[in-house]
Amino acid sequence: xxxxxxxxxxxxxxxxxxxxxxxxxxxxxxxxxxxxxxxxxxxxxxxxxxxxxxxxxxxxxxxxxxxxxxxxxxxxxxxxxxxxxxxxxxxxxxxxxxxxxxxxxxxxxxxxxxxxxxxxxxxxxxxxxxxxxxxxxxxxxxxxxxxxxxxxxxxxxxxxxxxxxxxxxxxxxxxxxxxxxxxxxxxxxxxxxxxxxxxxxxxxxxxxxxxxxxxxxxxxxxxxxxxxxxxxxxxxxxxxxxxxxx
Amino acid sequence: xxxxxxxxxxxxxxxxxxxxxxxxxxxxxxxxxxxxxxxxxxxxxxxxxxxxxxxxxxxxxxxxxxxxxxxxxxxxxxxxxxxxxxxxxxxxxxxxxxxxxxxxxxxxxxxxxxxxxxxxxxxxxxxxxxxxxxxxxxxxxxxxxxxxxxxxxxxxxxxxxxxxxxxxxxxxxxxxxxxxxxxxxxxxxxxxxxxxxxxxxxxxxxxxxxxxxxxxxxxxxxxxxxxxxxxxxxxxxxxxxxxxxxxxxxxxxxxxxxxxxxxxxxxxxxxxxxxxxxxxxxxxxxxxxxxxxxxxxxxxxxxxxxxxxxxxxxxxxxxxxxxxxxxxx
Numbered sequence: 397x398x399x400x401x402x403x404x405x406x407x408x409x410x411x412x413x414x415x416x417x418x419x420x421x422x423x424x425x426x427x428x429x430x431x432x433x434x435x436x437x438x439x440x441x442x443x444x445x446x447x448x449x450x451x452x453x454x455x456x457x458x459x460x461x462x463x464x465x466x467x468x469x470x471x472x473x474x475x476x477x478x479x480x481x482x483x484x485x486x487x488x489x490x491x492x493x494x495x496x497x498x499x500x501x502x503x504x505x506x507x508x509x510x511x512x513x514x515x516x517x518x519x520x521x522x523x524x525x526x527x528x529x530x531x532x533x534x535x536x537x538x539x540x541x542x543x544x545x546x547x548x549x550x551x552x553x554x555x556x557x558x559x560x561x562x563x564x565x566x567x568x569x570x571x572x573x574x575x576x577x578x579x580x581x582x583x584x585x586x587x588x589x590x591x592x593x594x595x596x597x598x599x600x601x602x603x604x605x606x607x608x609x610x611x612x613x614x615x616x617x618x619x620x621x622x623x624x625x626x627x628x629x630x631x632x633x634x635x636x637x638x639x640x641x642x
Numbered sequence: 643x644x645x646x647x648x649x650x651x652x653x654x655x656x657x658x659x660x661x662x663x664x665x666x667x668x669x670x671x672x673x674x675x676x677x678x679x680x681x682x683x684x685x686x687x688x689x690x691x692x693x694x695x696x697x698x699x700x701x702x703x704x705x706x707x708x709x710x711x712x713x714x715x716x717x718x719x720x721x722x723x724x725x726x727x728x729x730x731x732x733x734x735x736x737x738x739x740x741x742x743x744x745x746x747x748x749x750x751x752x753x754x755x756x757x758x759x760x761x762x763x764x765x766x767x768x769x770x771x772x773x774x775x776x777x778x779x780x781x782x783x784x785x786x787x788x789x790x791x792x793x794x795x796x797x798x799x800x801x802x803x804x805x806x807x808x809x810x811x812x813x814x815x816x817x818x819x820x821x822x823x824x825x826x827x828x829x830x831x832x833x834x835x836x837x838x839x840x841x842x843x844x845x846x847x848x849x850x851x852x853x854x855x856x857x858x859x860x861x862x863x864x865x866x867x868x869x870x871x872x873x874x875x876x877x878x879x880x881x882x883x884x885x886x887x888x889x890x891x892x893x894x895x896x897x898x899x900x901x902x903x904x905x906x907x908x909x910x911x912x913x914x915x916x917x918x919x920x921x922x923x924x925x926x927x928x929x930x931x932x933x934x935x936x937x938x939x940x941x942x943x944x945x946x947x948x949x950x951x952x953x954x955x956x957x958x959x960x961x962x963x964x965x966x967x968x969x970x971x
Contacts, residue, residue, distance in 0.1 A: 444856075465855075466855040466856070467854075467856075467860055467861075470855065470857065471858045475856070475857075476856060478856070482850060482852055482853045483850060483853065484846050484849035484850050484853065485849055486845070486849050487845060487846065490654040490657070490658065491658070491842055491845075492846070494839075495842050495843060495857065496858070498839045498842070498843070499843070499858045499859045500857075500858055503839055504839050504840060504842070504843040504859065504864070505839075505840055505863070505864060506839055507834070507838045507840035507841065508834060509838055509839065510662055510834070511658055511661075511662065511837060511838055511839050511841070512655070512658045512661075512662055512837075515655060517839075518654055518655055518658060519655075521654070522654050534657075535652070553853070553856075553857055554856075554857075556857070557857055557858050
């Protein structure tokens with residue numbers, strides 16, 4: 397589904413991505429872990445086109461999308477969420493998600509047709525919000541929602557684009573522990589045909605929800621394996637789980 | 643407008659439909675615009691000026707209030723529309739309605755061309771680009787004296803009757819009726835736009851431009867579109883001014899006009915269309931009164947009013963009113 401072929405990126409002399417090759421098959425639940433500054437978010441920025449790699453290729457369904465603009469990648473089914481809420485504070489969730497649906501359907505530019513007449517888009521948006529347990533607050537201003545619900549709205553906006561590949565940058569960042577488990581259960585319940593790559597620091601959640609894990613250190617892949625292998629690998633313990641964790 | 647209360651039982655469909663519905667206050671407001679005909683017939687020329695300024699302010703609200711494009715050069719489009727309508731008449735075609743359409747299309751086309759530049763910059767640079775384009779246009783008109791009449795203004799504008807029936811009279815009956823009708827049509831068009839999915843996309847851009855590409859939006863194309871539409875509307879307003887006063891001077895392109903229209907918008911409140919109208923009314927009435935008292939220093943009063951509004955009513959006079967009524971209700 398999604399494949400990166402040896403992508404590299406330098407900021408000055410600092411290598412933030414070093415020949416990173418990843419492959420996400422259809423339906424993957426792939427975790428990206430690593431210490432702070434390992435280049436996890438940078439990698440997501442490279443995959444989504446917010447940054448341009450110095451070398452290497454990015455393939456979506458076998459097609460080279462390395463030179464494709466971020467918005468066009470989204471329309472092809474490669475969508476991300478943000479570590480820091482990147483929402484529309486003065487819109488209501490139903491408005492925001494309807495907008496995303498309209499953009500996907502190419503209807504957002506229609507200035508002669510009232511918003512209320514896009515009934516299919518509104519129904520679909522409401523469906524997505526219900527799926528993420530946001531139906532009750534659909535018509536409240538985003539700014540006034542509790543933080544945890546805003547995190548869910550991040551995901552709702554991404555889902556409205558009908559992604560084939562979903563990149564979640566610390567979806568539970570800043571969410572209390574009990575709520576983050578709930579949030580991940582929502583993610584786990586996503587349709588099987590969506591491939592998910594997520595960054596997460598809580599190792600319990602990672603081991604619970606990932607079917608495969610990539611460990612990133614200093615911009616390069618240290619190891620990619622199944623959770624059981626990662627759990628027992630001595631190098632991973634050293635750089636990441638090392639001190640503090642039991 | 644999302645600050646209204648809601649009931650949990652309401653479906654999102656219904657809720658969204660309600661956002662675009664006419665309220666009784668709006669209907670009363672538009673009926674009240676007819677009052678000058680009966681109550682203040684001596685003020686009809688001023689009322690006509692207000693209607694024109696309101697249409698211009700609405701055009702700025704579309705880009706500034708909805709799409710978040712800050713502009714200090716919109717008089718450029720107002721002025722281009724004014725000269726287009728004026729020149730059309732000078733060269734022998736004085737039919738007002740086609741004249742206005744011509745003014746709008748011309749300003750809109752220039753706006754579309756300018757939009758390619760506008761969407762490349764943001765923040766302070768954007769402000770400077772709009773300012774620079776405005777100044778360039780002004781000096782261009784100044785240099786092309788053979789066409790524009792330069793500082794003397796354009797001579798020989800003669801308008802035909804509206805619909806071949808209403809002559810532009812000395813008292814301003816036709817002028818106000820015509821300006822008001824065009825304002826209302828311009829308002830209806832703008833209202834349709836802001837209540838559409840496109841209007842929602844514009845609000846999305848204003849609220850968080852960074853998120854737009856992440857939901858697959860080619861938002862720059864949206865911006866170009868609204869900029870051209872806004873320019874066209876500003877051009878129509880400029881054309882109206884020329885047709886109702888039979889004069890064009892360089893003033894229509896001036897920086898002062900660009901700044902005044904933003905002040906009107908800030909006074910009334912951005913992003914709600916009616917703010918543009920209320921702002922234009924207040925600005926021109928205050929100016930009229932103050933200029934009567936002291937013709938030299940009337941901007942002092944406007945400055946004071948602006949500060950009071952910005953400090954105590956950050957969402958403008960209409961924004962403050964809306965908060966008051968929603969608290970009570």
